[in-house]
Amino acid sequence: MKTPRKNDQPATLRQRAEEKLARQLERLGDLAAPDLQKLLHELSTHQIELEMQNEELRQAQTELEVSHRKYADLYDFSPVGYFSFDHNGLIEQVNHTGAGMLGLSKRQLVGRPLRKLIAPADMAAFRAHLAEVFSSGSRQTCEISLKLKGGQLLPVQLVSSLASEEARPTCYTAMSDITERKRIEAALRESERRERRRADELNTLLEAAPMPIFIVHDPESTHMTGNRAADALLSLPHGSEVSLSAPPETRPRHFKAFKEGRELRVEELPAQRAARGEVIKDFEFSLRFDDGDTRHLLGYGTPLLDEQGRPRGAVHVLVDITERKRAEEAQRENELQASALINSADESILLFSLAGEFLAVNSTAARRMGLRVEDVVGKNCRDILPPHLAAARIAKVEEIVRTGGPGSFEDERAGIIFEHSAYPVRDVSGAVTAVAVFSRDITERRQAELARERLTKELHQLATELDTVFAALPVLVSLHDRDGRYLRVNPAVKALFGFDPTHANRAEIAGRLRARLPDGRPLTVESMPSSRVLLGETVSGVEYLLDDAQGREHVMLFNAVPLRTEEGQVAGMVLAQMDITERIAAEKAWRQSQLDMARAQQVAQIGSWRLDVRRNVLTWSEENHRIFGIPEGTSLTYETFLAAIHPDDRVYVDTRWQAALAGAPYDIEHRLLVAGQVKWVREKAYLEFESDGSLRGGFGITQDISERKRAEAAIRGLNERLGQKVAELEAVNKELQGFTYSVSHDLRAPIRHIAGFAQLLEKKLGPALTAEGREFLTYITSAAEKLGVLVDELLEFSRMGRAEIGRAEVDLGTLVSEVVENFRRKTPSRRIDWQVGELPVVHGDATMLRFVVENLIANAVKFTGPKAQASIEIGYREDGGRHIVFVKDNGVGFDMTHYNKLFGVFQRLHSQEAFPGTGIGLANVQRIIHRHGGEVWAESKIDQGATFSFSLPKETKGTI
Amino acid sequence: MTPPKYILIAEDDEADVVLMRIVFKKCGIAEQVVVTRDGEETLDYLHCRGPYLGGARFAPGLVLLDLKMPKLSGLEVLKQIRSDARLQATPVVIFTSSLDEEDKAECLAGGADEFVIKPINFEAYAAELERIVRAYATN
Structure with missing residues (x-):
């Protein structure tokens, strides 16, 4: 885009150009021809130039017009509202934005005053603003609030300046919406207020904090201030310079810093180290003041950093631990003093835990254990003391803990007697936590006490003994x-x-x-x-x-x-x-007894001797001399003695005597040859020996046993003969046993045959025989049968003699009632009055005893047969160590003159016709009772009944 | 019809043999009886040796054994019978005059089926034998 040219009006431009030309023409008069030509050329060129310029201008004008339109748009749609006011405050012009801000159209605004749209509170301010603009002509600013439709307020800023180029001065005003700025400003104000309050609080906190707090204001710590506590610590007026690195004129000089006895250099101070960026914790040091006061301090430092993170100072806090330190020192001093006191004590002082561990001991205690204090503390007393001592002491400690009271006890270690006083140590709750024991060496005291006690006791004992002796002396x-x-x-x-x-x-x-x-x-x-x-x-x-x-x-x-x-x-x-009455009497008696002894020896044919090796004396009694046939007064030597012995026995006697000297017993029988006559003697010696085994002496007897020997020889002869007799008897007995066995077998067979064939014969020839012949056959049969019974009973008798006897408890009551019951059944036709009394339990063979009872009762039943009214009584009585059982009947009885035959085998006192029987029953009864260690007997008179009794020992000892 | 059982009587006493035969005849088994006169002969018979070597013989259904016999006692015979496997099952009844309890105990321990004491009264004797025959020697 071309650089815009100055926006001049063409008319003005023409005027200026003509004026210029006129001035140039004036100067032309002075010009020469060549100059004219030159001028002409120049003019022509200039004209062309002008034309070109004119063209340019036209173009420029076009551009300007375009530009103007552009600017008009810019004006209208600028984010800022533009107003122009005349000196009366009426709106001359307003852009689109300005109108929009007011919520109105341009037409509604132009030619009208703005003040109607201003919040009443700001009306005056607006008027003053306009007046100021018009009066001063300088640029003015003011802030007001517009009152929009609907009552809404809109804060705006007015920036106004005066344009006085025109005939009438006009106020040009830029109006911008400052709602956002206002809001931010308000927020800023609030934040600032908060910050200030926080700063206030922090400051108050800092000032009021009870611990000294310092702020180091620069890394070099040339300036440092503290809060009130800090100043108080340093005894400075509030707000003083406290840095030891401050310029000399402000630097405090009345204290110095020390650590562990050494003065700290200023750069070692915790505040300064913190200000250099180090975090300091628990830095213990002290400040010593000129007045002698010392404060012990714990220093903490935290660096303060600037925006770049570089240290710019520090916050330094001190904790005054002087009191604590002093208390600690005082305590340490106390402890030292106590320790010195404790360690210098003669007493062992020990503190035991409840587990028997040494919590503390003084040096005396450690020394007594032969250890150093540090070797003892922490150990259990079981590990150090001998077990019995440790156990005893622990028991005491436990007792103290249990009873809660102090106690004292004594014990001994390595010959030293200790007296221990033990006290419970309690914590604040009163619970026993440890036991303190004070042990004193009381060995000397105790020994002295013991010695005195012993002496007293000995004296007392002596006195008592003397008294006793005095009293008891005969x-x-x-x-x-x-x-x-x-x-x-x-x-x-x-x-x-x-x-x-x-x-x-x-x-x-x-x-x-x-x-x-x-x-x-x-x-x-x-x-x-x-x-x-x-x-x-x-x-x-x-x-x-x-x-x-x-x-x-x-x-x-x-x-x-x-x-x-x-x-x-x-x-x-x-x-x-x-x-000495009795002694004299005894002496007399002794002399008498010596005489008696001599006589007794003579009568008993017992001599005696005594040997005393030390005194070399051998004495023989009179009787000894007599037995040996050696006259009294003969010199007595071993050879004299040997010479009297039968030549065949000398070696034997010598051997035994030598053995006796070696300690063997000496009690022998041997022969003597006295005046050609053989005597038997028994010799017995009691020898005494010294501890070294040598013979001290001895005493011995010699008994003339010649008579006894003769009697013995006679007895031996008799015994031999007796032995032969016994052997013979045994042989006979064996034969008898064999015989009995043969009887049982050999005799029964022919008897049976006789009976058998007689019966067969009767069957076969019965009808052919005469009555007498048949009667004979019957005799044969019944004789054979009787013989059979006899043999059987004899066999039974023999068996009773041989059989083993059982030993058991036998209830005679039961046994007798069973037997009686049997007889009752077998004799239904008999009138028998049975009287069975109380009977004992005995020891013996039940089968055999039943045999006895059956036999006696059978006899009673049999011999009461002729009685119309029989009476049988079975009873019992005790007699010392035995039971006596009897069976009494009112039967025919027997003549006591034949009593000796009563219990013999095959012995009968009645005819077979009157009372059949074998004569073996009672013999068997006697045999059984004898084998049970008892007796059997009977009493009777003819026709006046009989009583059979037997006894049994209560004890089963003895031979059965 | 099963064949009749034979009875071997070991008895040295002729009188007893006669009495027994009378009883057996009455029972109708007189033909089924063999008598040996001592212990040795009894064993010879049972083992088919000596005089019985190859001779006519029968296996007895019952042995009636006297105790007191010449040469070998009944107890000895009993023991030998019981030690022979083939004769284990043969009934042996001791028929004796002995009242000895020891004899009885020994025989029963030695394998006797019964120990019977010969009654003196002939009727009792006959009754005892008949009972034994019925018990051991009838089919």
């Missing part, structure tokens, strides 16, 4: 003063005197008890041996006689010693007298 002991008065006596004195002589003097005693010399002469007080003792003499072994209160004579042995004062004067005496 010797009469009395204590006398220097006048001989009895001060104290033991019970033996009282017992013999028959009264208590304490406080009596000797004359009074002499008046009550008569003392004599052994020859019978009376003893006076003066002649008493005690008188000599009171003069200072020690007397011993004086015998005298004393009659006691009952007049019994005692032989007394008198001993006494005087008691002296330290100066040696006699102050009293102690008498010890012994009643």
